[in-house]
Amino acid sequence: MSESIPAATPSDPSQTEALPGAELLLRALKDQGVEVIFGYPGGAVLPIYDALFKQNDIRHILVRHEQAAVHAAEGYARSTGKVGVVLVTSGPGATNAVTGLVDALMDSIPLVCLTGQVPTHLIGNDAFQEADTTGITRPATKHNYLVRSSADLPRIVHEAFYVARSGRPGPVVIDLPKDIVIGKATYTEKSEKPHRSYRPVTQPDPARIAEAVAMMKRARRPVFYVGGGVINAGPQASQTLGDLVRRTGFPCTTTLMGLGAFPANDPLSIGMLGMHGVYEANMAVHGCDLLINIGARFDDRVTGRLDAFSPFARKIHADIDPSSINKNVRVDLPIVGDAGRIIEALLTGWMEDGTEPEKEGLAQWWRQIDEWRAVDSLKYTQSGTRGAIIKPQHAIRRLYEITRETGRETFISTEVGQHQMWAAQHFRFDAPNRWLTSGGLGTMGYGLPAAMGAQIGNPDALVIDVAGEASILMNIQEMGTLAQYRLPVKIFILNNEYMGMVRQWQDLLHGGRYSESYSAALPDFVKLAESFHAVGLRAKTIDDLDRVIHEMLATDRPVIADILVDQKENVFPMIPSGAAHNEMLLGPEHNDRARNEQSGGITDEGMMLV
Numbered sequence: 001m002s003e004s005i006p007a008a009t010p011s012d013p014s015q016t017e018a019l020p021g022a023e024l025l026l027r028a029l030k031d032q033g034v035e036v037i038f039g040y041p042g043g044a045v046l047p048i049y050d051a052l053f054k055q056n057d058i059r060h061i062l063v064r065h066e067q068a069a070v071h072a073a074e075g076y077a078r079s080t081g082k083v084g085v086v087l088v089t090s091g092p093g094a095t096n097a098v099t100g101l102v103d104a105l106m107d108s109i110p111l112v113c114l115t116g117q118v119p120t121h122l123i124g125n126d127a128f129q130e131a132d133t134t135g136i137t138r139p140a141t142k143h144n145y146l147v148r149s150s151a152d153l154p155r156i157v158h159e160a161f162y163v164a165r166s167g168r169p170g171p172v173v174i175d176l177p178k179d180i181v182i183g184k185a186t187y188t189e190k191s192e193k194p195h196r197s198y199r200p201v202t203q204p205d206p207a208r209i210a211e212a213v214a215m216m217k218r219a220r221r222p223v224f225y226v227g228g229g230v231i232n233a234g235p236q237a238s239q240t241l242g243d244l245v246r247r248t249g250f251p252c253t254t255t256l257m258g259l260g261a262f263p264a265n266d267p268l269s270i271g272m273l274g275m276h277g278v279y280e281a282n283m284a285v286h287g288c289d290l291l292i293n294i295g296a297r298f299d300d301r302v303t304g305r306l307d308a309f310s311p312f313a314r315k316i317h318a319d320i321d322p323s324s325i326n327k328n329v330r331v332d333l334p335i336v337g338d339a340g341r342i343i344e345a346l347l348t349g350w351m352e353d354g355t356e357p358e359k360e361g362l363a364q365w366w367r368q369i370d371e372w373r374a375v376d377s378l379k380y381t382q383s384g385t386r387g388a389i390i391k392p393q394h395a396i397r398r399l400y401e402i403t404r405e406t407g408r409e410t411f412i413s414t415e416v417g418q419h420q421m422w423a424a425q426h427f428r429f430d431a432p433n434r435w436l437t438s439g440g441l442g443t444m445g446y447g448l449p450a451a452m453g454a455q456i457g458n459p460d461a462l463v464i465d466v467a468g469e470a471s472i473l474m475n476i477q478e479m480g481t482l483a484q485y486r487l488p489v490k491i492f493i494l495n496n497e498y499m500g501m502v503r504q505w506q507d508l509l510h511g512g513r514y515s516e517s518y519s520a521a522l523p524d525f526v527k528l529a530e531s532f533h534a535v536g537l538r539a540k541t542i543d544d545l546d547r548v549i550h551e552m553l554a555t556d557r558p559v560i561a562d563i564l565v566d567q568k569e570n571v572f573p574m575i576p577s578g579a580a581h582n583e584m585l586l587g588p589e590h591n592d593r594a595r596n597e598q599s600g601g602i603t604d605e606g607m608m609l610v
Helices: 021-031 043-053 066-080 092-096 098-107 133-140 150-165 178-182 206-218 228-232 235-248 279-287 339-352 359-374 392-406 418-426 447-457 471-485 500-509 525-531 542-554
Strands: 036-039 059-062 084-088 111-117 143-146 171-177 222-226 252-254 269-272 290-294 314-319 333-336 410-414 462-468 490-495 535-539 559-564
Touching: 021 043, 021 150, 021 178, 036 066, 036 447, 043 084, 043 111, 043 171, 043 178, 059 471, 066 084, 066 092, 066 098, 066 111, 066 447, 066 471, 084 092, 092 098, 092 111, 092 133, 098 111, 098 133, 098 171, 111 133, 111 150, 133 143, 133 171, 143 150, 150 171, 150 178, 171 178, 206 290, 206 314, 206 333, 206 339, 222 235, 222 279, 228 235, 228 339, 235 339, 252 279, 269 279, 279 359, 290 339, 314 339, 392 410, 392 418, 392 462, 392 490, 392 542, 410 418, 410 447, 418 462, 418 490, 418 500, 447 462, 447 471, 462 471, 471 525, 490 542, 525 535, 525 559, 535 542, 542 559
Parallel strands: 036 059, 036 084, 084 111, 111 171, 143 171, 222 252, 222 290, 252 269, 290 314, 314 333, 410 462, 462 490, 490 559, 535 559
Antiparallel strands: none
């Protein structure tokens, strides 16, 4: 439940004074702790912008496109743990925001999006810049509102923030007709009472916890499978997860959205699982006898072929959202509650239960996992010869190593494609909220505005958008926002002149017919950066790479670093669509190493199928 606000004293004249709806809105936002709004003005919201002009408590960031406003709010929310706030006008302003809203819904990001609307008496008349915003956004949001009375506005704002951050977080839309933000009413404080209908279960059932602990004690081949729900539960949840994993000694794998929930450099981490996860993680999930899912939703990019997913395991699924349980994968033990409280309860139960765990079985399990680790599924070959072409994996590894040397707090956002997967594989995260990516929707154009929002929320941090040359052009106009607000975001482009993931699938599934996946008219990214008052850098060969990274990190200005990489490099490992976890494709470097007993030899593509 949202934090209560002390009641104002009767002597406060604002309690009885009628104020315009726009001023009521801003006061409610201030009471919710809002410090920044990402938005773009238009006719229907001009009264709100006029009210913003008259105050100094809430900062407004003027984006260049409404989609970018929502992604920026996502980056802000994901990196700070706060609710992101968006303000857009009616009609196209609202419809431009829909992609970002669906992205936030899929990835459980708490947002409140304020949309302008034509006056109430014109709704349904096809008025200028009218759209059925609540109808359009109903499937794109956790909840939405059409405000019909200025007096209801403060209550609706307070409720929207509660809904956005409670339970499984998500985006909420408040549609604001123009007459509502002009009309006057008195202010309503946040209620201290529990919400009348929306009360998510946060405390797990003790009986379910006891049963889970008993299953964990008996397991010989257990695996923790951790998702973004642990990160959404707050930093303490990740800390407690670390305690639980180390106390049990169980291996821990994370989803794409869960990177950083458990330290990647911890010996008990077995890396990311899923379509482009590492060999040891996928093989462990396939071969385990107990799978403990905390805060993940068994999405298709993780499970692969459902009838072959974790076939030998009993399954525990712990999640704040009861509708996610048994939705994709049938489980043996569901636990509904806040991920942080569930982890804490499991840790307490493990320590209080006097049963001895299966130490011998676990030791044998780790020996098997170490054999899988030895395959080194992320191996690649980077030539050190002068003038050699840059491998994209090597570019990410060097970016990680050099940023780590700086000792600065670092946030990484990504666009979507091959570069996103290479960043997930080769940039290692030891803390939550440092990895910002579009997981469920896979939205090209996400990374730059998300980095912008993260930089606003963490002004002293190093924020880097790992991009592809195709994705970055989706919202490249936000370079103007970086310039206006002097945000030193760094854009690290892995430029292979292709829509890389599209080309990879065309390689593997469509006979190398590169239909519309080659970018034949790319801009000069160095000159483009300079035209936006930023620094432009380029690395053409291995000799340039470290110098460019150091120069990029040394400046306090926004940077576009154009890193020319091997055009034909593919992302491996890879679970082909419709395949099981033990049917992975490994890269060309593994042609001579069929390390697993289930090896099926070399495929036509020259990759080892295991």
